[in-house]
Each structure stands twice: as structure tokens, then as C-alpha cells.
Amino acid sequence: RRSAGGLAPRWRALALLLPAALLATTHLWAREHTAAATDLFRRHGRAVSWLSSQGRGDVLLLNDAGLIALAHDGPMIDLIGLGTPGLTLAYRHGAGSIVESLARRPAPPTIAAVNPDLLRVPQLLGRPLVPAPAPGGTVVAEVRRELLQGTPLAGPGVDFAWLPDEERAQVRWMRAPEQRQASFALLLPGISGPPRLEGCRPILGGVGLEVPAGTRSIGLRAALLQEDRGALAVRSGGPDAAVEHAITLGRTAWTEARLPWPAGAQGSTVLWLTRQGSALPCLESVRFLPS
Known part of the structure; x- marks a missing residue:
């Protein structure tokens, strides 16, 4: 109930509580802000x-x-x-x-x-x-x-971890890389030239991609993330097709291999690469070569 002078005494007291509480904690907020500014x-x-x-x-x-x-x-x-x-x-x-x-x-x-x-x-x-x-x-x-100068793939192919290339080649995964470690950056030497920083995708299960018409050979570049020796199985046609090539990989340098295409399934447009053994391959690129 309102008194003749306006708010009842109890409501006037409540109206003063919030400002009083703010005033009472001002020094605490000031101390927190000062500490944050000092740390910044x-x-x-x-x-x-x-x-x-x-x-x-x-x-x-x-x-x-x-x-x-x-x-x-x-x-x-x-x-x-x-x-x-x-x-x-x-x-x-x-x-x-x-x-x-x-x-x-x-x-x-x-x-x-x-x-x-x-x-x-x-x-x-x-x-x-x-x-x-x-x-x-x-x-x-x-x-x-200088580590980035030779990173982009020269010529037609799929530069893994470069998202437009993966989308264009309709890359499909058997057990896709986890988001937390979806791609890696490795600084490794190749067959020739100084080491370059390259992006690569771990092959936890396998990966398939479309190969364009007119391709006569495939160039693969990969290395291991774990263990010193491992292999990458190459198939054409599907993930359950017979293994046509097994590429041995190492961990201290990029392994580069060139393979004929199509290998087994004549007329196939899909290349499948699968992990062999416990070693974890990281695929840097697949090149489509006309000869």
C-alpha cells in the first residue's frame, strides 16, 4: 500500500538494496578488471x-x-x-x-x-x-x-587438405579423419629439392576419388605419421577390389610413386587407397598424368 508520501517504507528500503549491493562490490569488480588489464x-x-x-x-x-x-x-x-x-x-x-x-x-x-x-x-x-x-x-x-613456395600441387590432381581439390574430386572416406586431427602439416624432404611444408590427410581406413578421363598414370605422394614402415594399398573400381599395388612408406621423407592407370578394372573412374597394417599413412597428393 502506498503511503501519503509515496512508496511505503518497506518498498523504499528494498529500492535502496540494489544500489547498496553494487556499491559494496565495486572494489571487487575494480580489482578484477585491474588484474585482467595487467595480465593483458x-x-x-x-x-x-x-x-x-x-x-x-x-x-x-x-x-x-x-x-x-x-x-x-x-x-x-x-x-x-x-x-x-x-x-x-x-x-x-x-x-x-x-x-x-x-x-x-x-x-x-x-x-x-x-x-x-x-x-x-x-x-x-x-x-x-x-x-x-x-x-x-x-x-x-x-x-x-620459403617453406610455402612449393606447397601447391603443380598440374592436375588432388592436393589433399586443400578443400576445393577434395570437393572437385568427390573424395569419399572409409572412416573419415576426426575433426580434432583432420589434417597434418609435415616438413619432410622429397626425392629432390629442399624440405617443404605440406598438408596431408591421415588415412584411418581408406579414401576414394574420381579420376578424370584421359589419365594414363597416377602419381602418389605420402608419408607415415606413426611407426617407421607401412604400406598403402592401391585399387581401382572399389574398396573391395583386388589390391593392384602396395606402396611402402617411411616416416622421415615423402614417398613418391608413379603407377599405370587404369590398373585392373578397365574403364573404372574411381581410385581407392587403403591403409595396410597398423602404421598410419598421411596422403599428400594424387596427380593425374596424361602419359
């Missing part, structure tokens, strides 16, 4: 200071689109995809897809300002420019662009 400066302060005055003409690779992005007055590539939507799906598919996407950008990154704990491709970090001041802090370093 401790982890990112040195990197922000460096980026504010240097590296403005460089393409910056980052995995924190907040304070670091505000400090850099130049082009940026956000690994997680918040600031670079084209990388969102690649980030979800793992390190290999990230590498394949970065290698195809018109202007690859030249420097990185990243939290190493969240970086899925640490092989890309080169000479440090600003070391991380504390665990979980931001490190600024040069990017080893």
Missing part, C-alpha cells in the same frame, strides 16, 4: 609496442583478432578466420588445411604475432623479433615463407 599488458604489451612502430608494410599472421589487430596498421591474416573468413573452414580442418590455404594467398604472411600455444603450424615461425614475455604471451617472429 603482460602477455601482449611488448608485441603491441613493436607492432605500433614497426612492420607496417608487412603482411601480419595472427591468431588473436583483438588487441594485436588494432596495433598493426597494415594487411593481416587471421588464422582462426574471424578477421579472414576464407580461413574459417581451413582452421576447422587442421594444420594441413591451414598450410595449403596460406600457400595460395596472393600475399603470404611475412611476420607473425601469435600465441605459440594456439598456433597449429609452429614450423612457420622463423627468427624471433619479440620473444614471448610469459607463458601464453604473444611472440613476434618472421615467417618462413
